[in-house]
Each structure stands twice: as structure tokens, then as C-alpha cells.
Amino acid sequence: MARRTLSQLSCKVLIFGLIVISLGDPFLSASEAFQSSDSRRRPMILPLYLSPPASSSHHHHRRPFDGRRLQKSDPPHLPNARMRLHDDLLANGYYTTRLYIGTPPQEFALIVDTGSTVTYVPCSDCKQCGKHQDPRFQPNSSSTYQPIKCSINCNCDNEGVQCTYERRYAEMSSSSGVLGEDIVSFGNESELVPQRAVFGCETLETGDLYSQRADGIMGLGRGRLSVMDQLVDKRVIDDSFSLCYGGMGVGGGAMVLGAIPSPPGMVFTHSDPFRSPYYNIELKEIHVAGKPLKLSPKVFDQRHGTVLDSGTTYAYLPEEAFLAFKDALIKKIHFLKRVHGPDPNYNDICFSGAGRDVTQLSKIFPEVDMVFNNGQKWSLSPENYLFRHTKVSGAYCLGIFKNADSTTLLGGILVRNTLVTYDRENDKIGFWKTNCSELGKRLNYVSAPSPSRLPSDSQNRSTEILPPVVPVDLSQNVFPGRIQIGLITFDMILGFNNSMKPNFTELTEFIAHELEVKVSQVHLMNFTNEGNNSLIRWAIFPAESADYFSNTTAMSIILRLREHRMQLPEKFGGYQLVELKVEPQMKRLWWEQHIWAVSAGAMVALIFVVLTLGMWLLWNNRRQEIGAYEPVGAVVPEQELQPL
Structure with a gap:
């Protein structure tokens, strides 16, 4: 989830961790903050993975519901869910995708978050839910909805009937509700037919969750309730997904749940599922304008290592790395004027004089390379570490901040116009620079099955996922x-x-x-x-x-x-x-249906008339005496040919 504001760091994280442990919920997790030294700084936090109480291991295994994983012998080329991303990372603070739940389907705009596991939406009986983009989920209106009954594997509601979930975040926002199961559809461009999935139906939300425009969260992290883990467990997609965020000022993008062919030139790095519960990469060095920062590789391997989180807006480096990066950057652009940031509450590092044309920024700001342990480089354009100043034209601010925590946290700004493939099956993450706003076309979307189709086990393939829409200003019985x-x-x-x-x-x-x-x-x-x-x-x-x-x-x-x-x-x-x-x-x-034939015929006729008239004039002029010459009537000037 994006735009999570933070207060204090370790002590509050510990408190929230204890709260969730006391609830005894083996499904769910609290959240952990990574914050800059400025306590008012725009946030970034990640969910804190908690092992089941019986576990004593420090490592967290990826585990689907039944403990199985796809084997190499499983059929290749499983379908995938290709979905569009909406909104803008900096204007909205997040990217959303559209998800349909229930029969008939109910649509929701959900924040795409690789740092969360549970997918949840506001429920119709929510006691405290904000006003969001779409109406709340109506369980009673869905013929396929089923509550998750209380068992020893979950916390139960006060009546002891239904499983519940709870999410608390370090900035004091929270989401809680009941768990249910229903048909989930991924849109008309998806090859993957709708599937039954477990999700959270909110009965209470506070803080940023209450005030945001988006309806809820789509959890893509590792965990038993993650959408990815549920679909992989059903063996309907491969254990991989990809995200592609739009560029500066453009927004949008694409997401694919399931495997896609790796583009030529995609740069990969190992992602150790046992290193931390988050999606991490093995970052070794950072180069500015081709020169490595004078840092030990260990600076990027502290605590949780280097973590990718799609729900985080900016990037946060440990203090030592941040200072080295900032100094190297300023040295390269010393000719630009330093200006105050757009928000006086933050001490942003901003520069003016670069011009408004984003495509020309690479001529002014240096290229930055992320070098992995395997020696491969992931190159960043200026739009990957800058954000546009909202008050000074042609000015830009640094979108990388100092992190009081020793973890290196890389948010969405670093992957704008970059296809990021989370290949969980092979424990690696790939990066490929591209135009994410046009990625849907580049992926060659096929004519996918309608999202109205139910899974084969339902034996019912006629339910409409999208209600018929009557065109405006036409008769109500016309579709x-x-x-x-x-x-x-x-x-x-x-x-x-x-x-x-x-x-x-x-x-x-x-x-x-x-x-x-x-x-x-x-x-x-x-x-x-x-x-x-x-x-x-x-x-x-x-x-x-x-x-x-x-x-x-x-x-x-x-x-x-x-x-x-x-x-x-x-x-x-x-x-x-x-x-x-x-x-x-x-x-x-x-004549409109045959406009080209009519035009061609008219042109031939006109040429014939002009030639005939010209020949007659020439002949008539020759046979007249010089003194008796009289001009012929006004000649129609030649007209420029216009495109039809």
C-alpha cells in the first residue's frame, strides 16, 4: 500500500508485532516501517511476516495452502491474467488494477502491493469504512459467496462462526474484517478464467486506508492468502508475475499474473526467499555516471537486504549509501540551481533549470546503474530517481531518501517504465527498460475468454461478469x-x-x-x-x-x-x-460508399474537359488575326488537390 506515513520506527513495529502474535493468527501479518530520519517524511513500510506460533525458524518458506509447488513436470504455458494498471505513482501515491468479485460481478480498484499478502475490499456492513471509488462489496448479492468458517487455523469472530483477519500498520492505519471466498475475475484481456479465491471483507478501517480513494489492497506478497499463492496452488498459473509502471507524468501500465517470455536483454538477479519474507535482490554496487560509489557491498545486505515493494512510492537507502549517492549526483549537476522543495514540511533536494521536457533529462542528469552480485547492471534513467517539482517549472527533486533503518528499500519510482518480472519459481527477479504505457500492445494480447466464464467445476458458463450497458441517448431496448x-x-x-x-x-x-x-x-x-x-x-x-x-x-x-x-x-x-x-x-x-470511384471518374472527366478546351483555344487562337484577338472568358484557376 502506498502513502503510508510513518511515525517512530522499531519500538512501534515491535508493539504491532506483539499485537498480532497475541491474536494467534497464523494467516496474517502486521507491518513494519522503514523510515527516514525525518519522522514526518513520506513513508514507506512493509508488512512484517510472522511465522505460525509453533515455528522456531528464522526463515520463512513460501507455502501454498496444501504445501505443494508446481513441479518441472507440470504442463508448460499455463494461461495468465493480463491486467491494466491505472492511476499515477506520484499523483495518486499508488497504482491500482481492476478486480471483479462475485456473481454477478462487483468491480473494485485495488492498490497493487507486493509488500502485502491479503486482498481485501470494504464490506457492505462495514461499521467504519471511508468513501472510496466503488460501492462496497455486497455478499448477499453474490450467489457464489461463501464465508470461511471458523476453525483452528484462524481467528474467529465474536460468534465463533467466521474467520477474521486484521492488519495494523505502523502509521496507525488498520484494516480488519472477515474472510470469505468467491469468484474472482481478472478482466477481459485475461486468458485466465475466473477462479475461486479467499479475500478479506472489511468491517473496519482507519487512517490512510479510510481516506484513500482506492477501494482496497491486492496482495501479491508471499503468504497463504496471497493472490499469487492461491492461484499457483490451484495450478492455474505459473509461479511468476510481472509489473510495469508508467513513466513520469504518464501513469498507467500493465500487470501479468503468471509467466511471460523474458524479453531479450532482461537483466536478472537472484532473489532468496529465505533471506527475508519480502522480494529482495542482491545489490552489490551503485554507479553514478559510470563511477562506483565508494561503499562496501555489505551496506546493501543489512537486515532485510535490498527489498522491492510496489506499494512504496520512493526509494530509501541506508545513511552511508544515501550520502554517497547524493554527493556524487550533485557533483555531476553542479551547474543547476538548488531550490526549495514543493512542501515546506520536507527538506527535499531539488534542482531547477533542467527544462520541462522529460525526454531530455538524460542529457543533464547522469545515468545510475544498480550492479548485482552476478555482475549484471540495471540502468536507471533520471525519471527513475527524480520527481517533478509541482511549483517550479522545469525543476526536479530527488526521489531517493535517507533511511534510518539499515534496509535498502526500492519503491515504485525506481521501476517506472521498467518491466519487472518476479520469477518466484526460479528465485530470481528481472528488469527490462520499456514503455510501460504501451506494454499491453507489446505483449500481443490475444482474444481472451470473457471474464464472465466460471471455472469448469461450476458447470455453468453463462453468468455475465459485466452487466450489459445501454448506450446513452439510445432506446433502452437497444444494446x-x-x-x-x-x-x-x-x-x-x-x-x-x-x-x-x-x-x-x-x-x-x-x-x-x-x-x-x-x-x-x-x-x-x-x-x-x-x-x-x-x-x-x-x-x-x-x-x-x-x-x-x-x-x-x-x-x-x-x-x-x-x-x-x-x-x-x-x-x-x-x-x-x-x-x-x-x-x-x-x-x-x-456516392459516399463509392467515393473513391466517384472521385476518380470526376477527375478523369475534368482532365478530358481541360484538354479539350485547351486544344480548342490553341486552334482558335492560331486562326484569328492579330488585331481581332479577344480574350476568352475567365479561366477557372487550377485548384490544389485535397485529400479525400
Whole structure:
């Protein structure tokens, strides 16, 4: 989970660890903080794995429900769940994905978190839950929901009927509720059909969990309740998953649960599951502009080692490593002006004069290499260790901070525009630089089964995972599957953060990205400005080679607009959807359907007329006497050919 603010370090972590131990919950864990010396510093914490009370080992084995793992003899090429990521790491503090739970399905926006295990969403009877993006989960409305009955393997509610879970975090936020099981679907682009899975149904949440916009957490860490462990235990996916976060100011990205082919040039490092309960890497050195920092490799191997956590926003180095990195960086960019950070509560290290073009930052800021024990290098671009200053144009701040804890914690900022593969089966993690916003296309998404399909053991493959959507401004008995939609228009009120006219080219690109269409399909139709608010009308056209949208594309665009899933960068401010219209494909006239043939014929006829007229004029001019010459009537000037 992102944006976890921290207070004190070791003493509070110990207290929370004792609380969970006293509950005797072998399923669940508390959380441990890694904090900079500034107690107000933006956070980062990881869940603290607790072994079952009977265990005396310091090491924590990856263990599915029945203790089995996929063997080498298991069938290769299992399907995977390919899912899109939404939001922006710095604007929102996290990335979310869409998960559907229940029959009929109920949709949730969940924070992607490799540092957590339990997946949980607010429950309908929650006594204290905040106002989130989507409605709460309604167990009574799902025909496939089943509570996890109380047993010796879990804590029980007051009635002794249902298993419960509890999560407490060092910044005093918490989540608690009951455990249930239901059908979970991973979206229309997933090859993996819906599966039954255990998840938490919140009855109480506090702190940041209460105030955040996202509905809950999707736990990808190691643990019996992790989504990964449950799916691997069912032998429906390989024991691997991948994350790819969008770049600076772009957001979005992709996630794959299951194995994908490793791209050529992917850099791997060993990840020891017994080294710590977290996803760790074997970091040996850090190079700035090709020169290694004068540090002992042991500095990156203290306590939990070097840990990756997708729910952490920034990166945190032990003090010795941080000071060496900061000094080496400042030495390389001494010509830039130091400025105060955007928030006076934090002593951020910021520089101005680099310009607003992110693509040019590598010409000013040095490349940073993470060197692993095996000698391979993971190269970082400036966007991987900087964040944009929100108050000074062309200024950037260091997104790596000093950690009072000896653990090296690498958050999401370091892996922007980087495909990270967590190959748990082979105990390694890979890194590959790419455009994560376009990763979905690069993965060559196949035509996946509808998420409405239930597992084969249900013998029922007709349940709708997504309710049919009626296009706006069309008859209530007309559905996208029965018409050909030729145009989608919508009006939006945009409240941008300053008095400047918004960059419509950039805004068009963001809208195309969020609606998952080509930029050429998005057209600005009208724009009126009133103060800091703009009323903008947009039109979404079918692809160039099509006269109408496919059913899937039309429904996707309509749902994203109606349910306000479109996320714009913070610099554009907030937006409000005013009107959404869907128009069916208009029946074209005969000449419109044969426009090319008509145009070609007209062109031939025009050439023939011009040649004939020219020859007549030439002949007529020659046979006239010089003194009797009279100009012919006005000649139509030659017109420039326009594209059809």
C-alpha cells in the first residue's frame, strides 16, 4: 500500500508485532516501517511476516495452502491474467488494477502491493469504512459467496462462526474484517478464467486506508492468502508475475499474473526467499555516471537486504549509501540551481533549470546503474530517481531518501517504465527498460475468454461478469451488440490548476491512453473557457479502417467514461463528465460508399474537359488575326488537390 506515513520506527513495529502474535493468527501479518530520519517524511513500510506460533525458524518458506509447488513436470504455458494498471505513482501515491468479485460481478480498484499478502475490499456492513471509488462489496448479492468458517487455523469472530483477519500498520492505519471466498475475475484481456479465491471483507478501517480513494489492497506478497499463492496452488498459473509502471507524468501500465517470455536483454538477479519474507535482490554496487560509489557491498545486505515493494512510492537507502549517492549526483549537476522543495514540511533536494521536457533529462542528469552480485547492471534513467517539482517549472527533486533503518528499500519510482518480472519459481527477479504505457500492445494480447466464464467445476458458463450497458441517448431496448456504433461524443468540464490554456495535444494523448484508443481517433470538437473551468467537447471515432466500433471497444469506452475511470494527470486538475452521447453508424448514400470511384471518374472527366478546351483555344487562337484577338472568358484557376 502506498502513502503510508510513518511515525517512530522499531519500538512501534515491535508493539504491532506483539499485537498480532497475541491474536494467534497464523494467516496474517502486521507491518513494519522503514523510515527516514525525518519522522514526518513520506513513508514507506512493509508488512512484517510472522511465522505460525509453533515455528522456531528464522526463515520463512513460501507455502501454498496444501504445501505443494508446481513441479518441472507440470504442463508448460499455463494461461495468465493480463491486467491494466491505472492511476499515477506520484499523483495518486499508488497504482491500482481492476478486480471483479462475485456473481454477478462487483468491480473494485485495488492498490497493487507486493509488500502485502491479503486482498481485501470494504464490506457492505462495514461499521467504519471511508468513501472510496466503488460501492462496497455486497455478499448477499453474490450467489457464489461463501464465508470461511471458523476453525483452528484462524481467528474467529465474536460468534465463533467466521474467520477474521486484521492488519495494523505502523502509521496507525488498520484494516480488519472477515474472510470469505468467491469468484474472482481478472478482466477481459485475461486468458485466465475466473477462479475461486479467499479475500478479506472489511468491517473496519482507519487512517490512510479510510481516506484513500482506492477501494482496497491486492496482495501479491508471499503468504497463504496471497493472490499469487492461491492461484499457483490451484495450478492455474505459473509461479511468476510481472509489473510495469508508467513513466513520469504518464501513469498507467500493465500487470501479468503468471509467466511471460523474458524479453531479450532482461537483466536478472537472484532473489532468496529465505533471506527475508519480502522480494529482495542482491545489490552489490551503485554507479553514478559510470563511477562506483565508494561503499562496501555489505551496506546493501543489512537486515532485510535490498527489498522491492510496489506499494512504496520512493526509494530509501541506508545513511552511508544515501550520502554517497547524493554527493556524487550533485557533483555531476553542479551547474543547476538548488531550490526549495514543493512542501515546506520536507527538506527535499531539488534542482531547477533542467527544462520541462522529460525526454531530455538524460542529457543533464547522469545515468545510475544498480550492479548485482552476478555482475549484471540495471540502468536507471533520471525519471527513475527524480520527481517533478509541482511549483517550479522545469525543476526536479530527488526521489531517493535517507533511511534510518539499515534496509535498502526500492519503491515504485525506481521501476517506472521498467518491466519487472518476479520469477518466484526460479528465485530470481528481472528488469527490462520499456514503455510501460504501451506494454499491453507489446505483449500481443490475444482474444481472451470473457471474464464472465466460471471455472469448469461450476458447470455453468453463462453468468455475465459485466452487466450489459445501454448506450446513452439510445432506446433502452437497444444494446451495443445489436447496433453498429459509429460515433461517441462526450462533454467534460475541466478545472485546470492555472490560468493557462491547457495543452490540448498532450490532453488528447492522455484521453486516448485512458480510453485505450489511438490518438488519431480522439478529436477536439469545441472549447469554451470560463475562468479556470473549460467546457470541452470530444468525439471518439472508429479506427481509420473501420466505419464503426466493435462491440467490445464501444462497451469499454462507454464504461470508462460513465464510471469515471479516466484518470488525468494532476496538472490538468479535476474533470467532470457532463454529457455522453452514442450515435449509431449512419447509413451512407450510394456516392459516399463509392467515393473513391466517384472521385476518380470526376477527375478523369475534368482532365478530358481541360484538354479539350485547351486544344480548342490553341486552334482558335492560331486562326484569328492579330488585331481581332479577344480574350476568352475567365479561366477557372487550377485548384490544389485535397485529400479525400
